[in-house]
Structures are given as C-alpha cells and as structure tokens.
Amino acid sequence: MTAIRLSVYRYQPDRDAESSPAASDAKPSMQTFEVEAQPGMMLREALLAIKEQDETFAFRHSCGEGVCGSDGVNANGTNCLACITPIAELKQPIQVRPLPGRPVIRDLVVDMTQFYEQYRAVEPYLIRKDPLPEQEIRQSPEDRDKLDGLYECILCGCCSTACPSFWWNPEKFHGPAALLQSWRFLADSRDQATEERLDALEGPYKLFRCHSIMNCVEVCPKGLNPTRAIGKIKELMLEQSV
C-alpha cells in the first residue's frame, strides 16, 4: 500500500473527553493521518478515508464533482474544492485547514454567515420593471454570452476567504463572490435595476475595497474571474457618471 500523509486541522469546542482521550481540551491542533492511496484520488476521498478512521472528524461535502460548492478547504496554503483537487498535485504531508478568516465551528467546518450576508446584500436576483411577456423575455445569444463566466459561481467561498480585503472588512466589503454576482445581474440584458445596483455599491467599502490583488482569480475552482467582474462594475459606474 502506498500511503498518503495528511496533517489536518482539528478543533472541537465540546470535545467529549471520554470518546477522544487524546485531546480533551478545545484548543485547535494539527493531527496527522495516513490513508491508502487510490488511483486518481481526490482530496475529498482522502478526507473521507480519515473520517472512516475517526468519525469525530467533520467536514462539509456532498456532490463529489465540483458543482455543489460544499467542500471548500485550504490545502497546502491554497483554497480549493476538495472533491476536484487531485492528491497527486499536492505535496505531502498535505496540510488541510479550514477556509481562512472565518470563525471555525469544528474541524474544517467554518461559519459562512458573513459570506452569505454579503451575497444577499447585492440583491442577487433578476429585477424586471416592465410587465412580463407571455413567453420568454428575448435575449440574443451575444447578450447571453455575457453571463458566461458569471452565473456558474457555486458559492463555495474559496475566493472571498482568500481575499485580504475581505479578511479585514468582512462586514463592509462585499467580497469577490458577491461582487461577481452583482455583475452577473448588471450584465444581464433582462435586468432593469442598473442604476439602483450601482448606487448601492457607492462608498469606500462595498466595492472599492478591492485592490486587484487577484487571489480570487488564482483560487476559483470554476475558473471564474471576480477581479475582472469588479473592474467591469467600476467601468460601468464611470460610464454612467459622465
């Protein structure tokens, strides 16, 4: 058997001393595991193998193919989706930590409340003011193409939790994921709330805390580009103000 070595972040606020005598306090620590290598193994499968050895280990995951966005983690310092990150590409022992900058609930499970609040804050839904037609609202293929690279976001949080501006001001700066969605609706030829959306982004924080560091682009597991979307919003603001 070829073994994969992982060093995994552990934190259990109410750790039951009886069931895990090895660590009865609630301080975070790194714990080393070895799991059997499988051909084509992804990081999620290695985490599942750890869970087989120790059922107290907690992490979120579901679809296993990179569409549900549950299993964002930080592996060897980089945010990624565990289910589509090949073990072969990671130097061992693989350091697996929760997404950075968010409060840890337990092990790799973080509190995403603020991330979701920022998403809600950009009013991420189509707003129409005209009466609705009986059939579809027409949209040319060219206009529809403008949504590619935007609507595919899976809200995994890899981008926003890799963003220093979001680390410092998670309550004020919308962060790359939410701003990508903001642009997704601004860019939609069917949306009729451009002015309100842009007005709502005014001020020094919500949009303008982005300093184009581009960590978001580096880590996005879907290959999306929030920095470019943020740039487009700024361009549109400029256009509308002259």
Added chain:
Amino acid sequence: MAAARSLPHRHFDALIIGAGGAGLNAALRLAAADLRVAVVSKVFPTRSHTVAAQGGVNAALANALPDNWHWHMFDTVKGSDYLGDQDAIETMCREAIPTVYELEHAGVPFSRLDNGRIYQRAFGGQSQNFGGEQAARTCAAADRTGHAILHTLYQQNLRAKTHFFDEHFAVDLIRDDEGVTLGALVLDIESGEPLIIESKTTLLATGGHGQVYRTSTNAFINTGDGMAMALRVGGPLQDMEFYQFHPTGVAGKGMLITEAARGEGGYLINSEGESFMERYAPNALDLASRDVVSRSIVTEIREGRGCGPNKDYVLLKVDHLGADVVHQRLPGITDICRVFLGIDPAKAPMPVFPTAHYAMGGIPTDRHARVVAPARHGPEEVVPGLYAAGECACVSVHGANRLGGNSLLDILVFGRAAGTDILSYVTENPHHRSMRDAHLEPAIARLARWERQGEGERVADVKAELRRLMEDHCGVFRDQATMAEGVEKLKALRERIEGVRLRDHSQTFNTARIEALELDNLVDVGMATLMSALHRDESRGAHSRVDYPQRDDERWMKHSLYLREDDRMDYKPVRTKPLTVDSFPPKPRVY
C-alpha cells in the same frame, strides 16, 4: 436528550423539508402569498442535488422544432412503459410551458437561439406527432441547467424573504392521533439542539436515495430522508422497484455524463468500434429511452464487447462534433472529463457504464402533490396536511422509466402545485392543531436511540455493506433467486442496526450522528426497493427481470405499494384516464 416538554417550538403556516427545486418552487409561491414559510435543509440550499442536473427541462415550446404538449404527453406515457398516471402526466406536460417561461422571467440564464428564444435540444424518448421524427424539447442552460435553476429559485426566495433553516436535519414527522401532520422534529446540525417546528402543512421535498447504491450519480446527501419519514408514520412508498440506471455514468466513478452529450449528436461504441445502439433501437438509436440504452450497454459488456483492459465499459463519442460544439454546449462535461478522466471529450471518447441515478418511485401523491395512502375509502385517500413533491414523491409521472428532462420539470410543476394547494388548505384550516408531548415521542425516541453509548458496529461499515448489497441484488438485470437472497441479507442487516453505536456523542456539528440517522433512512428505502422488485414478476421500464422478460399488462398494470409494517406489499390501479384528452392505451414499446 431533552424531554419533549423543554424543546423549543416554532410556528409556521407551511414547513418545507428540502431546498432543492421542488421545495424552493413551493416556497416561492407561498412566500409571495405572504404565508409564514419555513424551509428546512440539511445543507445550505444551493448545495441541494438539483444543482447537479445537467441537460435541461422539457417543455413543448416549439422553439427549435415543431412541438405540442400532447406529443410530450404521449412520449412520457410511452416512456413510463404505461405505468405513469395519465392525469398527472397531462398536468405536467401542459404546465411545462408556463413553468419554463416563469423560470425564465425569474432569471434563469437559458442558452439562446439566434432569434432570442430559449435554446432547446433533442433528448432521449422525444418525438414529434406521437412517435414520429425526433423532437427537440429540452430547454437548456448549457449543461448546467439544474445549477442555473436552483440558484435562481434560491435567489428569488431571498427576495421573497422565505425563512430558511439551513443545516437543519429533519428527524421525523409529528402526527396527532387522527393522523394529521403537525410538523416535524428537526436537529440544528451546528448546535446539535433539537427543535420542534409546528406547521399547519408539511411538504416533503427531500429528493432521492441514490446513496443506497455503491456507485451512483447521486450526492452524499441523497439518502431518502423524506421517503423514510413517510414510511415511519405508516405511509406507503409507491413503485420503488423502478430505479433508473443512467446509461452514461463515468465508468468506475459514477459522475453523470448528461444525455445531452447524445442529444447534441454523440453516440456509444463497443470494443469493436461498432455503434451498437443500431441493433437495439433502429429508429431512436442512442436517444432511445434510458432503460433501453442501459440494458443495451450491460448486454454488450456481458457478451464480451466491453472496452478497456477488463472489458467492463463502453465508450461515448462526441469528438466528431468539433471542439466548438463540445466546449460551448457541454462545458460542464468538459470539466468533469478533464478533472476525473484527464481527457478532453472533444478529442477522446469517454468510458461510461450504467449508474444508479433516479427513483421513479416514492411517496404516493395526487396531482396536487397531496400525499395519498390506502385507507377506509379506497387506495388514494388524502393524508391531511401532508404533501410531497420532486424525486421523493411518486405522482406518478415517470411510471416505470423516466425520460431525460422530465425530472427538473416534475420538481418544478409539482413543487408549484404543492404551493398552490397549501394556500387553499391553510385558508380552510387557519389554526394550528394542538400538539401533545405524546405526539413527539416516536421522533424523540429515534434521536435518543443514537445516544446509546458503548461498543458496537460502526455506521460506516454497515452503510458500505448495504450499498454493496443493493448493487449486487437489485441492479440493471434482476431475477428471483438473487433478489430473494438480497431481501434475506437486508433483513439481517436491518436487525444489526440495533447494535450499531456512535463513537462520537458530541453536540457541535456532529456529522457522524447525521450519517447514523441517514443510515436508518437508507435501510428503510433499500428494503422498499428490494421488496417491491422481488414481488413484481414481469419486466417493465427500468425493472428488468431475466426470469420474466415480458411486460404483463393483464396482471401488472398496477402500482406497487410497500408498507414498513411487516414489510407488506399492496397494490392500486394505474390512473389511465387523462383530464381532457383520450387515454393512451398500452402498446409494445419500441424505439
């Protein structure tokens, strides 16, 4: 474990369990009508498995080719191998058209045709003019249609201010002595605290149970929770033997390769390079119904024409379509191939094998999504206040075999129908019924059972065994001896659950406890599947008996009902009468 008395209670007009397409479409309708709606989901809503639907949603919009809801109805009845209820199918096919427009208005980023209308592609089992030329009925957002729909529905629910209980696990329904559903006991996964949600109405929209099979296109969360909850309050599950194996899962891994790959012009080949579907379905070829294609693939492999070193898969080719078509129309598939197979489907064929995918069966409902069960006045008496929609329900529009593109449609149409009926139910029943501690006891006992300390078998081991058992004993081809042995093994496994113990009894985000509760559910739905399959001695749709290869309309044009008490089977007639048009009588099913 807290006593019933001390548990916190919340009160709502409607409780929706599950935040996939069915739950969210119902919620949207109710929140827009200013009802107090609670959506309980064991994951953040956009993680629900609707997100993984790829190819599209059927509606006879006639944007690409001539079409008509009545043709759609014919195809669905035929696809169901005549086991679908024709009143429900008529409802679904008619409602498909306004439903898709409504979704588009809500913001779904559908792909477009040059004239700006919604893009529609060909899918399996679709025809024009009642069995004629191939139709193009599947409305698509590239090959990420489920993702596009789920996110849009969630977004519109945010706008409507629906109340979400994210990461709350529904343990069991609560009913009073008259059998009226009063709500549910749920567990806040983060805190580990139980909570009682009292509601005038409850909608089960918990999705499928693909995790009961070892290799599945389904997500980890698809554990049949709602179906098992319905069983535990004494209700039946209908037509559980009809489980769809999708022809094209990634071989050995299970990720779904959408039927759109064949809809866009892809085809299957065996080790001899032969396009073998020509032999099995001379007209429809690779776009025959899913059950037909899955059986053809397994037959090719059994006869030694499989590909690869172990001759255990076939190949799906789309490389002749050109990189433009593949990358633009199938970007999600391109990603899956790159990540999991290390190939570009525009250049190399994909190894595929039929993979557990979708439950045609489920909680029996009428076309208003009201749960029905045999009672004093017949086999379809409405269970007051309880609804089911989506994959966990059986309305039954899919009968013995579901057509691609009808699943997203089913969840949307009947999710919405549930919302509509709940509105009128709440108007007629404006007050909460009283809930007594005794009503809570069964649900609390279920939670308490997993609190037992000590040594015992592990959840993970029993679950792995269950999934292997179902794969070995209830797969694509079935026979009496294999299934009877499966039932005996599963009964033994069910007994062992009593001796399974959790090691982890912590409160905060204890996923081991959730997996234990899910195991209970998987065992119950697994038994429903195997028992129903064992008793149906004919072949129809996805239920293919080697020992009874023919469809037997004389004896078996009826729905199976499985009841948990004594593992009892019951049956009820198929509703062959549509609402306004003539019935489609059973015919030999050829593609």
